[in-house]
Amino acid sequence: MDGRELAGRSAVGHRSVPHTADLRVEAWAPTAEGCIGELVRAVVGGFVDLTDARTVGERVCTVLAASDPDLLVGVLEEVVYRMDADGELPVAVAVGPIEGLEGARRVEVRFTMADAATAALVGAVPKAVSLHDLDLSAGPDGWTCRVTVDV
Numbered sequence: 849m850d851g852r853e854l855a856g857r858s859a860v861g862h863r864s865v866p867h868t869a870d871l872r873v874e875a876w877a878p879t880a881e882g883c884i885g886e887l888v889r890a891v892v893g894g895f896v897d898l899t900d901a902r903t904v905g906e907r908v909c910t911v912l913a914a915s916d917p918d919l920l921v922g923v924l925e926e927v928v929y930r931m932d933a934d935g936e937l938p939v940a941v942a943v944g945p946i947e948g949l950e951g952a953r954r955v956e957v958r959f960t961m962a963d964a965a966t967a968a969l970v971g972a973v974p975k976a977v978s979l980h981d982l983d984l985s986a987g988p989d990g991w992t993c994r995v996t997v998d999v
Contacts, residue, residue, distance in 0.1 A: 859990070862890035871895065871974060874994040880916055880984060881943040881955070883991040884923055888941045891924060891997055895971035898939045901962035907936070913953045916984045919946065920993055923957055924977045931973075936961040972999035 860882060862875035871894045875886035892898070907930065911922035923943070930936045940960035947954045974997040984993040 860886055862886050864890070864894060865994070869999070870978070871972065871997040871999055872994070873997075874992065876990060876992045878990040880946055880986070880991045883984060883993045884920055885941045885943045887920065887993050887995060888923060888927060888938060891974065891995070892927065892937055895969065895973055895999070896937060896964070897968040897970050898937065898962055899968070901937070901939060901967040903939060904936060904961050904963050907959045907961050908956060910954060910956050914951055916946065916953060917982050919953050919955050920984045920995065921977050921979065921982065923955070924995060924997070926957065928974055928976065930959070930961065931964055935964045937964045937967060974999055
């Protein structure tokens with residue numbers, strides 16, 4: 849995102865970005881944790897409407913990674929895994945504080961999950977998170993992140 853795209857935007861948000869055949873999204877927030885949570889909402893909202901989905905419980909996971917972008921991938925891979933393995937999608941996400949220093953990062957993520965069968969499909973279902981052009985970084989106006997999801 850460049851300066852023109854940042855002007856006038858809300859403090860927290862996301863958008864879809866045109867991409868051939870895959871789902872590409874960007875998100876922003878004041879913190880890295882907020883940015884990761886917003887990106888999860890963007891990815892899930894890119895293929896389902898959870899308005900009438902039935903909540904089935906809460907799931908907690910800990911993601912370990914070597915870098916902040918790797919944390920982002922780990923959280924999104926958990927979403928894809930839960931969808932495939934358990935038929936569940938997050939209707940809400942809370943990303944705990946990122947802990948650790950360079951080379952060893954850790955974050956706990958709490959998902960409120962819904963039964964995917966009760967959600968309305970609005971796009972292609974994600975299969976994997978692409979590592980190409982992945983980003984999670986701090987800037988003068990907060991954190992931004994972007995990802996391409998293979999569908």
